[in-house]
Amino acid sequence: MDNIAGKKPALLWAVHISVVALVLLWVVPTFGLLVSSFRTGDQIVSSGWWQALSTQETQQPAIRVAGDEVEKDGAFVIEGNLYETTGTTISRWGTSSREPEAYAPGETASLDDGVTLTVQPDGAYVLSSPATTAEMRLPRVFTTASSPPEFTVNNYSNVIASPMAGQSIGQAFLNTLTVAIPATIIPILVAAFAAYALAWMEFPGRALLVAFIVGLLVVPLQLALIPLLQFHNWIGIGKGYLGIWMAHTGFGLPLAIYLLRNYMVGLPRDIIENARVDGATDFQIFVRIILPLSFPALASFAIFQFLWTWNDLLVALVFLGTGNDQQVLTGNLVNLMGSRGGDWEILSASAFVSIAVPLLVFFSMQRFLVRGLLAGSVK
Amino acid sequence: MHPALQAFVVILVGVGGCVGYFYASNLVLDKILFPARGPHAGRNINRASAIRPWLFLFPALALLCLYLAYPVFATAWLSLHGRSGQFVGGANYIAMFGEPKFAESLKNNMLWLVVVPAASTAFGLLAAQLTDRIKWGNIAKSLIFMPMAISFVGASVIFKLIYDARDAEVAQIGLLNALWLKFDGGPGSFLFLKLLPFLLVIAFVVLAVALAGYAAQAVAQTRKDFNGRLLAGGIVFALLVVLYAIWGAVGSLWGLVMWAPPFGQPQNWLQLPFWNNFFLMAVLVWIQTGFAMVILSAALRGVPEDTIEAAIIDGANPFQIFFKIKVPQIMGTIVVVWTTITITVLKVFDIVLAMTNGQWETQVLANYMYDKLFRSLDWGMGSASAMIIMLLVTPILVWNVWNVRKEMK
Known part of the structure; x- marks a missing residue:
C-alpha cells in the first residue's frame, strides 16, 4: 500500500500529520491525569496540568501567619517564611481578600492595633506588634507569586497507605488481585476441555452446542445478577469471594470456549490422528498435544479475562459486597469520585494505581491481545 | 481465612479439581464402565467414545447453563412479579413504560446505539488505514489501542478532569474549558x-x-x-x-x-442536558476505537493486493481505492465490529454511574436497571428493564447464531 502514498509526498505528509493528531487526541487525556497525579493539590487547582512545566504567576491561597513570638526592643515579633519550599517569588501581596495585591514585596503594611507586617519577595515575613499576639487573630497573607515547576510522589504514598473512602487503595489493590487471579485461571481449564470436545470429537448435536455458546456470548450479564444472587444465597455462599470467582468463571466461559475452539480447529489434523493411531487416549492427546499447542490462544484469553475482571465494576458491586475488606479498585474509585470529587490529587493518583497493572499487562502482552481479538470476534 | 490465602486454595482446588475430574472420569469410563477388552470390547469402545465428549463438556455446560442460560428465564419470570413476590403479569412493564426516567433512558440508549458504534468504527477505520501506510504506524496503533486496557471507571476519572469547570475568574484546570475560553x-x-x-x-x-x-x-x-x-x-x-x-x-x-x-463562560459540560450525553459517549468511543482499529487493520491487510493494483492501473486515486475497493471488501468485518460495539454500548453502566449517575438527563438502561435493583430494591421492575436490554440484544444474538450455523455447514 506504500506504492499509492509513496508517489505523492503531499498526501504522505497529510497522513503523518493526521496520525500525529489522532495519537495526540488519544494519549493526551491519560497523560493529563498522569501529570496531575504528580502535582500537589494546590498546584492542580491553581493551573492546568499543561502548564505544569512552566513557572506560574498565580494568586496563591491565603496563608495565615503563624509562629512563636519573640520580644525584641519592646515589640513582639514573629518571623518566618510563608513557604516551606524555596524558589517562589512574590510579586504582590495583601492582607485582605478584597485587596490581595495591595503591597509590593519589601513594603510594610500597617494593620489594626499598631501591628505591622513586612513580606519579602522570597516569602520571609516579619510581624511586629506593640502588645502580645497571643490573644490576637494573626493576619492572613494573600500573595501573587510565581513558583517553579514542582513534582511530588506524596499523592501516591498518601492514597496507598491511608483510607480515603472506607479503605486504602493499597487494600483495594490486594482485593482486586484476589478477585482477578482465580477468576482468570479457573475458566481456562474448564473451557479448554470443552473446546477440545467441540473441536475434535464427533458427537451428535455438536453444531447446535457451538451455536448455543455463540448465542450466550452476547447475553448481557445484567440479566444474571438477581437470579444468581438468589442462587448464591440459596446454596449458602452469599456475597463473597467464592461467589464472584464462580460468577466471573461463568461469564467468561462463552468467550473462552469460542476462542479456544476456533484456535483448536485450526491445529493440524495429522498430529491428532497419528496420536490416536498410536493408541493415545483423548485425555492424553488433550494434555500432551492440544494444550501445549494452544498456548497462544490460552494466553490471549487469559489476558482478556484478566483485564475484564480487573476492570469490572458491576460484578464486584453485586457479588462481592461493599465491606471495607472487599471493595475492589473500581468500586473504591467510584466512591472517591462521589466523596472526594474535587480532590484531584487523590483521584488522579488512585486512578493511576488502578490502571497501572492493566497497562503493564497491555504493553507487555499486546501481541496476544491482538491475536485474541482477531479470533474472538464472531465472523 | 485471609482472602489471599483463600484465593490460593481456590486456585489449587479449582485447577486440581478440574484436572482430577477429567482424569478420574476418563479412567472410570475406560477401565470400569466400558473396558476395551473382554467379549464386548468393540461395543464398549464405541459406547465410551459416545459418552466421552459429554465428560469433557459437562463442567463447562453446567456452568454456562447455571450462570447464563438459566438467569435469562429466571429474570423473565422475576419481571412478572411484584415487590413482595406476588404474580403481577405485565404490570411492571406497564409501570416502567409510564416512568419518565425509563423513557429518558430508552431515548439516550438509542442515541448511544447510533453514535458510539458509528464513531468508533469510523475512527477505527481511519486510524487503521492511515497507520498502515507509515513506518511508525505500529507505535501509533499501540497508543490508540491503549485505552482498551483502562477500566471504564478509570476512563471516567480521566475525562472528568477534562470536563472540569471552574468560575470564570480563576484558571481553568479542565482542558475542554481552557480550549473553550x-x-x-x-x-x-x-x-x-x-x-x-x-x-x-x-x-x-x-x-x-x-x-x-x-x-x-x-x-x-x-x-x-x-x-x-x-x-x-x-x-x-x-x-x-x-x-x-x-x-x-x-x-x-x-x-x-x-x-x-x-x-467567555466556562461550561459545566456534564450538566448541559442532551449534549452531556455526547460527552459521556466520547469516553466509550475513546475506549472502543482501538478495538475497531485492530480488527479493521487486519481486515485491510487481507484485501487482495491484485484488486488494488488493478484499480491503480485503471487510474483510481487513493480515495477511490479506499472507498470503492477496500471498504466494500471488508464490509463483513465492519459489520462484525459494529455489532460487537453495539453490544458493549447496551451494557454500558460504569461510565454513567461514575460520571453523572444518570443525573441531568443522562440515564441509560443499564444504570436505570441497577438503580431499580439495588437502590429501590424493586426486583420486578429491575428485571423488566433487564429484559428490555435482552430484547435489544436479541437481533444480534440471532444474527450471530445464524452466521455460525451457516459457517459450520
Whole structure:
C-alpha cells in the first residue's frame, strides 16, 4: 500500500500529520491525569496540568501567619517564611481578600492595633506588634507569586497507605488481585476441555452446542445478577469471594470456549490422528498435544479475562459486597469520585494505581491481545 | 481465612479439581464402565467414545447453563412479579413504560446505539488505514489501542478532569474549558464552531444517503432471493430512514446557524442536558476505537493486493481505492465490529454511574436497571428493564447464531 502514498509526498505528509493528531487526541487525556497525579493539590487547582512545566504567576491561597513570638526592643515579633519550599517569588501581596495585591514585596503594611507586617519577595515575613499576639487573630497573607515547576510522589504514598473512602487503595489493590487471579485461571481449564470436545470429537448435536455458546456470548450479564444472587444465597455462599470467582468463571466461559475452539480447529489434523493411531487416549492427546499447542490462544484469553475482571465494576458491586475488606479498585474509585470529587490529587493518583497493572499487562502482552481479538470476534 | 490465602486454595482446588475430574472420569469410563477388552470390547469402545465428549463438556455446560442460560428465564419470570413476590403479569412493564426516567433512558440508549458504534468504527477505520501506510504506524496503533486496557471507571476519572469547570475568574484546570475560553466570537470561532460543524453535518448526510443507496443497490442485485413485497418494504424503510436523517440534519443546521455560543463562560459540560450525553459517549468511543482499529487493520491487510493494483492501473486515486475497493471488501468485518460495539454500548453502566449517575438527563438502561435493583430494591421492575436490554440484544444474538450455523455447514 506504500506504492499509492509513496508517489505523492503531499498526501504522505497529510497522513503523518493526521496520525500525529489522532495519537495526540488519544494519549493526551491519560497523560493529563498522569501529570496531575504528580502535582500537589494546590498546584492542580491553581493551573492546568499543561502548564505544569512552566513557572506560574498565580494568586496563591491565603496563608495565615503563624509562629512563636519573640520580644525584641519592646515589640513582639514573629518571623518566618510563608513557604516551606524555596524558589517562589512574590510579586504582590495583601492582607485582605478584597485587596490581595495591595503591597509590593519589601513594603510594610500597617494593620489594626499598631501591628505591622513586612513580606519579602522570597516569602520571609516579619510581624511586629506593640502588645502580645497571643490573644490576637494573626493576619492572613494573600500573595501573587510565581513558583517553579514542582513534582511530588506524596499523592501516591498518601492514597496507598491511608483510607480515603472506607479503605486504602493499597487494600483495594490486594482485593482486586484476589478477585482477578482465580477468576482468570479457573475458566481456562474448564473451557479448554470443552473446546477440545467441540473441536475434535464427533458427537451428535455438536453444531447446535457451538451455536448455543455463540448465542450466550452476547447475553448481557445484567440479566444474571438477581437470579444468581438468589442462587448464591440459596446454596449458602452469599456475597463473597467464592461467589464472584464462580460468577466471573461463568461469564467468561462463552468467550473462552469460542476462542479456544476456533484456535483448536485450526491445529493440524495429522498430529491428532497419528496420536490416536498410536493408541493415545483423548485425555492424553488433550494434555500432551492440544494444550501445549494452544498456548497462544490460552494466553490471549487469559489476558482478556484478566483485564475484564480487573476492570469490572458491576460484578464486584453485586457479588462481592461493599465491606471495607472487599471493595475492589473500581468500586473504591467510584466512591472517591462521589466523596472526594474535587480532590484531584487523590483521584488522579488512585486512578493511576488502578490502571497501572492493566497497562503493564497491555504493553507487555499486546501481541496476544491482538491475536485474541482477531479470533474472538464472531465472523 | 485471609482472602489471599483463600484465593490460593481456590486456585489449587479449582485447577486440581478440574484436572482430577477429567482424569478420574476418563479412567472410570475406560477401565470400569466400558473396558476395551473382554467379549464386548468393540461395543464398549464405541459406547465410551459416545459418552466421552459429554465428560469433557459437562463442567463447562453446567456452568454456562447455571450462570447464563438459566438467569435469562429466571429474570423473565422475576419481571412478572411484584415487590413482595406476588404474580403481577405485565404490570411492571406497564409501570416502567409510564416512568419518565425509563423513557429518558430508552431515548439516550438509542442515541448511544447510533453514535458510539458509528464513531468508533469510523475512527477505527481511519486510524487503521492511515497507520498502515507509515513506518511508525505500529507505535501509533499501540497508543490508540491503549485505552482498551483502562477500566471504564478509570476512563471516567480521566475525562472528568477534562470536563472540569471552574468560575470564570480563576484558571481553568479542565482542558475542554481552557480550549473553550480561547473562543471569543472572532473568525476562529466562526470557523470551528459554525463552519466546521456545518460541513460535518452535511458530510454525514451525504455519507448516510450514499450508504443507503449502496445498500439498496446491493439488495437490488440479490433480489432473486427476496420476494417482491419484502424488497418494497425494505426500500420504503430505507427511504424513511434517509428522509428522517435529512430532516434531522436540516433541523440541526438551522439550530447551528441560530446558535449564539456563550463565549467567555466556562461550561459545566456534564450538566448541559442532551449534549452531556455526547460527552459521556466520547469516553466509550475513546475506549472502543482501538478495538475497531485492530480488527479493521487486519481486515485491510487481507484485501487482495491484485484488486488494488488493478484499480491503480485503471487510474483510481487513493480515495477511490479506499472507498470503492477496500471498504466494500471488508464490509463483513465492519459489520462484525459494529455489532460487537453495539453490544458493549447496551451494557454500558460504569461510565454513567461514575460520571453523572444518570443525573441531568443522562440515564441509560443499564444504570436505570441497577438503580431499580439495588437502590429501590424493586426486583420486578429491575428485571423488566433487564429484559428490555435482552430484547435489544436479541437481533444480534440471532444474527450471530445464524452466521455460525451457516459457517459450520
